[in-house]
Amino acid sequence: MKKGLLIIISGPSGVGKGTVRNYFMNDASLKLAYSISMTTRSPRAGEQDGVDYIFTTKEKFEEAIQHGELLEWAEFVGNYYGTPMSQVEKLRNEGKNVLLEIEVQGATQVKEKCPDALTIFIIPPSMEELENRIRGRRSEPEEVVQQRLAKAGKEMKMVNNYKYIVCNDDPKLAAELISSIIRRHMETDNK
Template identity: 90%
Template sequence: MKKGLLIIISGPSGVGKGTVRNYFMNDESLKLVYSISMTTRSPRAGEQDGVDYIFSTREEFEKAIQNGELLEWAEFVGNYYGTPIAQVEKLREEGKNVLLEIEVQGATQVREKCPDAVSIFIIPPSMEELENRIRGRRSEPEEIVQQRLAKAEKEMKMMNNYKYIVCNDDPKLAADLISSIIKRNMEK
């Protein structure tokens, strides 16, 4: 059985990674499995443990770091985020294409460990639109919004480290483009 692809999708907070992903995630021809990240942040309304994230304590996360159990990890706004290695490798060995939706810092770690990873950076049509999307969530205080915007500015400078760059002006179009990128890489 052919080993599955490791696909990285990154982009600034609020760019619409989850919205775009929802358009192509259930396309059976892509053989996709979403890798669930581990985090120490509290669940947002509607999020479920083991579905949206693996919610853990800070102590549990730090133990996973020390034991080398994470493919990548980062700390942002006082919380840890990371990807358990064992889960990713098991799925790839089963021939599934594993999708990681991760931050730029984590993507850099993954590309170093897995140079064959298919890396895709999603950009907003403009920084003004990105700010509108972040504020439109109405889920965080102004201080956090400002931190996310400052981080987005830095992340946008990293886009050229990715193999593909996709603009999310229209989520369906962005999803179609990402689907074709995945299919092209499956054929290699």
């Protein structure tokens, strides 16, 4: 069985990565499996452990770092986020194309370990629109909103580290473009 692709989707907080992903994630022809990240942050309203994230303690996360069990990890706003390596390899060995929705720091770590990863960066139509989306969540205090906006400005400077850049002006169109990118790589990698 052919090993699946490793697909990295990054973009600043609030750009709509999850919304875009939801449009194509269940397309069976893409053979996608979503890699669930592990985090030490508290769940937001409606998020489920083992579905949206693997919610864990700071101590357990630090143990995973020490034992080399993470493909990538980062700390942001006092919380850890990371990708368990064993889960990703298991899915890829089953022929599934594994989708990682991670930030730029983590993407850099993954690209060092897996240079064949397919990298896609989602950008907002404008920084003003990004701010509106982050504020529209109404889920975080102003201090965190400011941290997310400052980080977004830095992340936008990293777009050239990605093979593809997709603007999320319309989530459905952005999803269609990403789907076509994945299909093209599935065909190319099969030759």
